[in-house]
Amino acid sequence: MRPADSSREAQILSSSLLDDRDSLLRIRRIVMQNACALNAFAFRNNFIFKSTFLLITRRTMSNLEEANEICKKAEDNHASVVAAHYNDLKEKGLRERFNSPIYYLRNFNNWVKSVLIQEYINKIRDKDYGRPIKVLDICCGKGGDLSKWQRGRANHVIFADIAEVSVQQCKSRFDKMYGNKFTAQFIAADCTKENLRDKYTDPSIKFDIVSCQFGLHYSFESLRQVRQMLKNSTECLKVGGYFFGTIPNAYEIVSRAKKSSNSEFGNRIYNIKLLFDPKDGYPLFGAKYDFHLEGVVDCPEFLVNFDLFRKLASEYGLELVYKTALADFYNEFSMIKEYKHLLHKIMCFETYPSPPGQQLLGEPSEYEHAKSFLDNSEGRNERDRLGTMSQCEWDVATVYMAFVFKKCKTPNSE
Ligand SMILES: C[S@@+](CC[C@H](N)C(=O)[O-])C[C@H]1O[C@@H](n2cnc3c(N)ncnc32)[C@H](O)[C@@H]1O
Numbered sequence: 001m002r003p004a005d006s007s008r009e010a011q012i013l014s015s016s017l018l019d020d021r022d023s024l025l026r027i028r029r030i031v032m033q034n035a036c037a038l039n040a041f042a043f044r045n046n047f048i049f050k051s052t053f054l055l056i057t058r059r060t061m062s063n064l065e066e067a068n069e070i071c072k073k074a075e076d077n078h079a080s081v082v083a084a085h086y087n088d089l090k091e092k093g094l095r096e097r098f099n100s101p102i103y104y105l106r107n108f109n110n111w112v113k114s115v116l117i118q119e120y121i122n123k124i125r126d127k128d129y130g131r132p133i134k135v136l137d138i139c140c141g142k143g144g145d146l147s148k149w150q151r152g153r154a155n156h157v158i159f160a161d162i163a164e165v166s167v168q169q170c171k172s173r174f175d176k177m178y179g180n181k182f183t184a185q186f187i188a189a190d191c192t193k194e195n196l197r198d199k200y201t202d203p204s205i206k207f208d209i210v211s212c213q214f215g216l217h218y219s220f221e222s223l224r225q226v227r228q229m230l231k232n233s234t235e236c237l238k239v240g241g242y243f244f245g246t247i248p249n250a251y252e253i254v255s256r257a258k259k260s261s262n263s264e265f266g267n268r269i270y271n272i273k274l275l276f277d278p279k280d281g282y283p284l285f286g287a288k289y290d291f292h293l294e295g296v297v298d299c300p301e302f303l304v305n306f307d308l309f310r311k312l313a314s315e316y317g318l319e320l321v322y323k324t325a326l327a328d329f330y331n332e333f334s335m336i337k338e339y340k341h342l343l344h345k346i347m348c349f350e351t352y353p354s355p356p357g358q359q360l361l362g363e364p365s366e367y368e369h370a371k372s373f374l375d376n377s378e379g380r381n382e383r384d385r386l387g388t389m390s391q392c393e394w395d396v397a398t399v400y401m402a403f404v405f406k407k408c409k410t411p412n413s414e
Contacts, residue, residue: 075193075221075222075225078221078300079162079190079192079193081299081300082162082163082218082299082300083162083163083164083190085297085298085299086141086161086162086163086165086166087163087164087165087166088165089142089166089296100294100295101268101269101294101295101361102269102293102294102295102296102393102396103347103361104347104348104349104350104361104389104390104393105269105389105393105396105397106296107346107347107348108330108348108389108393108397109214109246109397109400110144110148110346111339111342111343111346111348112246112326112329112330112400112402113144113145113148113211113213113246114148114151114339114342114346115329115333115339115342116211116244116246116402116404117145117148117149117152117209117211118148118151118152118338118339120209120242120244120404121133121152121153121154121209123242124208124209124241124242127240132155132156133152133153133154133155133156133208133209134154134155134156134157134205134206134207134208134209135149135154135156135157135158135207135208135209135210135211136157136158136160136196136207136209136210136211136232136233136236136237137149137157137158137159137160137211137213138160138161138191138196138210138211138212138215138229138232138233139160139161139162139191139212139213139214139215139216139218140159140160140161140166140167140170141161141163141166141170141214141215142166142169142170142173143159143169143170143171143173143174144213145211145213146170146173146174146177147177149182150177150179150180150181150182153180153182154182154209155182155183156182156183156184156205157182157183157184157185158184158185158186158187158196158200158205158207159171159174159184159185159186159187160186160187160188160189160191160196160199160232161187161188161189161191161215162188162189162190162191163188164188167186167187167188168186170186171184171186174186185200185201187199187200191219191228191229191232192218192219192221192225192226192228192229193225193228194228195228195231195232196232196235197232197235197236200236205236206236206237206238206241207236207237207238207241208238208241208242209241209242209243209244210233210234210237210241210242210243210244211243211244211245212229212233212243212244212245213245213246214245214246214247214400215245216229216245216247216304217247217248217301217302217303217304218301218302219302220285220286220287220302220303220304220305220309221285221286221288221302222285222286223284223285226285226309226312227312230312230313230315230316230318231316233316234313234316234317234318234407234411237407238407239317239407239408239409239410240406240407241406241407242321242404242405242406242407243313243318243404243405243406243407244322244402244403244404244405245402245403246326246400246401246402246403247304247400247401247403248291248301248303248304248399248400248401249325249399249400249401250282250287250303250304250305250306251306252325252398252399252401253272253274253289253303253399254274254278254282254303256272257272257274257278258278258279263276263277263278266292267391267392267395268294268362268392269293269294269392269393269396270291270292270293270294270392270395270396270399271290271291271292272289272290272291272292272399273289273290274287274288274289275288275289275290275300276288282303282305284305284308285302286302287302287303287305288300288301288302289301289302289303293396306323306401306403313405315411316411317407317408317409317410317411318405318406318407318408319405319406319407319408320403320404320405321404321405321406322402322403322404323401323402323403323404324401324402325398325400325401326397326398326400326401326402327397327398329401329402343387344387348387348389349387349388349389350387350388350389350390351385351386351387352367352370352371352374352385352386352387352388353385355385360390361390361393362390362391362392362393365391366390366391366392367388367390367391368391369388369391370386370388373386374386
């Protein structure tokens with residue numbers, strides 16, 4: 001690209017599309033190309049006056065700083081939208097939760113998190129019985145996993161989230177907890193931009209487990225944010241410790257979007273609209289989509305390119321040990337007696353057909369799978385019932401995937 005062409009393109013882009021992240025990233029790239037092209041031009045034409053060279057570089061750098069500044073503002077805007085959204089979520093009582101259209105989906109997600117927590121706490125304990133277990137719960141929200149850490153007999157947990165109100169609610173839930181409690185610290189911070197270690201009461205703490213449930217994808221707005229998230233997640237993680245979590249599955253989202261005519265899909269409880277055209281793949285960072293989930297989430301998110309995430313994670317000493325879609329996660333862990341029992345205990349499934357005097361959460365058409373299973377069961381009795389989830393809830397559950405990394409070495413930078 002010739003210098004003049006590229007600078008003009010940068011100008012056009014910057015004046016007309018400042019709210020578009022893709023364009024901003026393009027501007028950054030063009031400004032850099034421009035610098036190289038202009039400097040090469042200066043050398044080629046033999047006017048290597050130091051001052052010209054420096055002037056070009058300085059001007060370009062100031063353009064670059066401007067583009068960086070604009071990108072940073074866009075990131076800050078996004079962070080405040082996310083924080084405001086989660087801060088505004090009302091705490092729901094038991095009755096309200098029971099009547100929620102995503103009652104079973106929530107329970108299922110809690111089951112997934114319980115299994116992950118229990119599995120990896122057991123692995124740590126098996127290796128080093130009796131040693132206190134320390135945890136970082138990053139993007140903790142209102143502390144949905146407090147009781148899971150208690151059940152796993154963690155000894156110390158640090159909770160961190162960008163939404164200050166959620167962190168306060170997490171702390172007050174913790175204060176009200178009974179029984180054998182762990183010790184805890186609560187931190188309100190943007191984990192994609194701030195250094196968490198600076199905020200720990202004991203900055204020399206070493207975690208056995210770092211858990212990031214349904215939150216990591218928010219960092220995929222930019223490379224710098226993913227790096228900060230990885231730094232926070234690994235800096236104090238012991239070698240041999242685990243970093244695990246749950247995220248929306250980019251592959252699943254893009255496949256579903258490609259089947260629709262307008263990059264939008266969903267059902268009565270959720271809706272996803274891609275804010276880019278998936279025809280030509282998706283950007284590595286800032287692949288933004290609007291996500292609406294009945295009463296829980298209603299804000300923009302970013303696709304996680306998992307191969308890239310894995311590669312970046314390796315720079316922080318992490319090795320992928322497990323990765324699976326939640327549908328397969330269910331198939332695998334529901335076979336284990338203890339976790340099968342938990343599925344029933346925390347009511348992950350709805351009784352089909354509904355018992356007398358009760359109603360199904362969804363429309364009858366959402367239970368065709370359960371009906372056909374019963375209809376085809378040998379020796380079926382009219383009173384036979386089974387546990388299931390409406391198709392609408394299952395469609396949301398299967399948007400997600402789980403991952404587990406193990407810290408294998410300390411990176412040189414630590
Ligand atoms: C879907 S909620 C999950 C909460 C909790 N982990 C759970 O499973 O119940 C996502 C959380 O990520 C948090 N979050 C989003 N962006 C963040 C950021 N940049 N830094 C820290 N937390 C963030 C939100 O405030 C929200 O509490």
